Amino acid sequence: MSEILRVENLVQQFKLDKGLLDKIHMEKGRLVVRGRVVQAVNGVSFSVEKGEAFGLVGESGCGKSTTARTIIGLNKPTSGKMYFDGQDMTAMDRGERHALHKQMQMIFQDPYASLNPRMTVLRIVVEPILFHKLAKDRKEAEEKAYALLERVGIRPELAVRYPHQFSGGQRQRIGIARALAVNPQFIIADEPVSALDVSIQAQILNLMMDLKDEFHLSYLFIAHDLSVVRHICSRLAVMYLGRIVEMGTREQIFDSPAHPYTQLLLAVAPKLTGSSIESYEIPDKEMPTVLDLPKGCAFCNRCKHATAKCAEILPETKDLGGGHMVACHLYDEKGREAAV
Numbered sequence: 001m002s003e004i005l006r007v008e009n010l011v012q013q014f015k016l017d018k019g020l021l022d023k024i025h026m027e028k029g030r031l032v033v034r035g036r037v038v039q040a041v042n043g044v045s046f047s048v049e050k051g052e053a054f055g056l057v058g059e060s061g062c063g064k065s066t067t068a069r070t071i072i073g074l075n076k077p078t079s080g081k082m083y084f085d086g087q088d089m090t091a092m093d094r095g096e097r098h099a100l101h102k103q104m105q106m107i108f109q110d111p112y113a114s115l116n117p118r119m120t121v122l123r124i125v126v127e128p129i130l131f132h133k134l135a136k137d138r139k140e141a142e143e144k145a146y147a148l149l150e151r152v153g154i155r156p157e158l159a160v161r162y163p164h165q166f167s168g169g170q171r172q173r174i175g176i177a178r179a180l181a182v183n184p185q186f187i188i189a190d191e192p193v194s195a196l197d198v199s200i201q202a203q204i205l206n207l208m209m210d211l212k213d214e215f216h217l218s219y220l221f222i223a224h225d226l227s228v229v230r231h232i233c234s235r236l237a238v239m240y241l242g243r244i245v246e247m248g249t250r251e252q253i254f255d256s257p258a259h260p261y262t263q264l265l266l267a268v269a270p271k272l273t274g275s276s277i278e279s280y281e282i283p284d285k286e287m288p289t290v291l292d293l294p295k296g297c298a299f300c301n302r303c304k305h306a307t308a309k310c311a312e313i314l315p316e317t318k319d320l321g322g323g324h325m326v327a328c329h330l331y332d333e334k335g336r337e338a339a340v
Contacts, residue, residue, distance in 0.1 A: 004084065056239060125174070152174070201228070243298065
């Protein structure tokens with residue numbers, strides 16, 4: 001398979017201080033001038049193959065949604081490169097990026113907030129078809145919209161209703177239909193089921209998997225729920241405070257997690273027999289923030305294996321074999337367990 005998306009050393013920072021007065025702070029009894037910067041994404045690299053569902057997982061605030069919004073073009077990257085189907089997106093002008101949007105669509109976490117409350121469901125799906133000139137007239141666009149709505153489980157007679165007249169699951173189906181309206185190749189799904197009931201989540205996930213095969217789609221699936229990612233993704237990357245700490249196939253991550261953070265996520269994940277959070281002891285230390293990242297591993301304050309080296313030196317990414325990558329001092333440059 002060939003790549004549809006490649007992200008190389010993506011950095012996304014946001015400055016919080018607007019003027020000089022905002023940059024003045026008192027530290028250790030002295031006035032200092034230093035701007036505050038949110039380091040949301042710090043050198044993230046990964047690729048998505050055509051026809052693949054690739055997962056990006058981690059706790060809230062780890063930078064996964066910021067990564068998605070930067071890829072789709074809602075945020076301009078601070079640095080790094082992004083390639084879509086071989087094209088350098090970071091070098092595109094506004095017109096070229098606009099043409100690319102037809103091939104790349106996004107499904108948002110909150111289906112209600114992402115739908116125009118003043119438009120009927122039919123019009124919500126028809127508008128992108130007309131905007132991208134994918135139908136010769138409105139009648140043909142409406143026929144396509146009705147067919148898409150029916151495919152995602154919205155009956156044709158309901159198309160004249162407004163978003164507030166639907167349930168959360170139905171609204172997410174409408175969001176999916178709108179994304180499919182322009183015949184995209186690639187869809188970014190940003191926590192698409194996290195706001196839904198568990199029973200509805202399964203329905204939406206099954207629908208998305210069916211549509212992936214039917215429409216030959218590739219997915220970048222953003223989630224914090226590991227059970228969701230395990231259901232839909234063949235490969236995944238684990239993020240912590242703006243960095244990817246582990247990446248591999250579904251089997252590698254779930255059966256042989258290498259990074260202590262991945263092990264923690266799996267330990268605290270709900271299970272039929274109850275949570276096994278007791279199996280991972282978290283040191284009682286203050287957590288870093290994206291405003292003040294440590295020089296070394298950002299997870300060292302929560303890691304039971306952490307040493308002085310972890311706090312001072314940022315770990316490099318090691319290849320454990322078979323595409324299983326980990327950024328941790330527990331492994332040497334050859335991917336073998338090392339004494340730290």
